[in-house]
Amino acid sequence: MSIPVRLLSVATAIPPHELPQGQALEVARRLFGERFAGFDRMAPVFASTGIRMRHLVRPVDWYLEPRGWPERTQAYLQGATDLFVQAATTALDEAGLTGGEVDIILTVSSTGIATPSLEARAMGAMGFRPDAVRIPVFGLGCAGGASGLALGSRLAASSPGAVVLVVAVETCSLAFRTDELTKANIVATALFGDGAAACVLRAGEAGFxxxxxxxxxxxxxxxxxxxxxxxxxxxxxxxxxxxxxxxxxxxxxxxxxxxxxxxxxxxxxxxxxxxxxxxxxxxxxxxxxxxxxxxxxxxxxxxxxxxxxxxxxxxxxxxxxxxxxxxxxxxxxxxxxxxxxxxxxxxx
Incomplete structure (x- = not known):
């Protein structure tokens, strides 16, 4: 009989810069209002999303200047790694574990490119063991939270007793584009924020x-x-x-x-x-x-x-x-x- 996989903890982390939705609309109007003919028709989406607040890895003014791959990537590497450490540390603390007790690290992220991947960049801060198994997963987008949790459960089931850490990190704001005069970009500007979450899984008796x-x-x-x-x-x-x-x-x-x-x-x-x-x-x-x-x-x-x-x-x-x-x-x-x-x- 297989040992049941248990969820020991869940934790979240947010970046330091706040963006109230009203301010997001003001910024979008300043950037797109005169350049995108349909902006006034699109503007109500900022209210209809049901969003009051979002959080960003960079101050709002950072997004107002043209940014290319190098600057976006540097912001991702710093912001996503910081969020990874925050979420993973809190999840492990709740589970009564340390980074050195983690056997498998599954990182889910689709909003930046990092090679070495985020868990490798966080190894020193987290105290992960050199023999910990690292599994970075890219491309799942919004499905990544559930898919990552599912994959983590399979890894835990296949390695009874192993501590599996699942971390989902996204910096959606870094895809904000001042050069894209499209409805899709306006909707994205109204919807997306940055954040991270982590879960600890293990096949055994503990957990909620x-x-x-x-x-x-x-x-x-x-x-x-x-x-x-x-x-x-x-x-x-x-x-x-x-x-x-x-x-x-x-x-x-x-x-x-x-x-x-x-x-x-x-x-x-x-x-x-x-x-x-x-x-x-x-x-x-x-x-x-x-x-x-x-x-x-x-x-x-x-x-x-x-x-x-x-x-x-x-x-x-x-x-x-x-x-x-x-x-x-x-x-x-x-x-x-x-x-x-x-x-x-x-x-x-």
Missing amino acids: ATLTGTAEHTWPDTLEIMGWKVDPTGFGVIFDRAIPPFAQANLRPAMDEMLARQDFAVEDVDRFICHPGGTKVVEALESCLDLGQGALDHERGVLADHGNMSAPTVLYVLDRARKAGLPRRSVVTSLGPGFTASTVTLAA
Whole structure:
């Protein structure tokens, strides 16, 4: 009989620079108002996102100057490494462990390029052992929180007793582009912030939840829904199809299939813990999963306080949900580029 994988801790970290949503609109208007003919029609998105505050790895003024790959990369290496150390340290402290006791380090990040990767850059500060296994994962985008947790559970299950540290770090703000006069760029400017989250997993008795199952679903011919385009300036966001109507129309059948493989149904889930991509995405999730309007309260709270941080965001929601008290069965789920839905089932 396999030893159950337990979730020992969840922790979050935010960068030091605050961006109230009202200020974000003022900055965007100053930068795009006279250059983008449809800006006034797009401006209400800053209010409709449900966001009050976001946090950035650089002061707001840094983003107002033209920045290329070298400057963006340097900001990523510093900001993402700092966030990694903050989140990982807090998660390990909560679990009663040190960096030297970590056996496997899984790093999820899609908003910068780092070779050596972030966990290598953090080894000295964290005190990781030289023989610790390092697994950097790139390209999962907003699905990375749930997918990283799922992969971490499989690693823990395959190495009973091993301490697995999963860290999701994103600096979405570094993809802010003053040269992109597109609707997608305006939406991204209204939505995304920076942050990190970390979890500690181990197959054994301790912990506050058991990871009982994982599943993913990738829809064919959906590469254009979201992702990055790359040019000499840096990353540029791709939103070629609206995500809320796609989720409304397609997520429920996929979720039914993923949960059926674990021998239960949507109706058997006490709490869905979802990645809040935006207010309309949250509403689409509540509708298609028959949760009732307002059911995803922690999701709305995280979105309001931090914006969409891509991969770490769903782990922020998980942190709030477990502090409020996890029910008997929860399903952590995120949507991301691919286009993919990722799920992790938790038993409290």
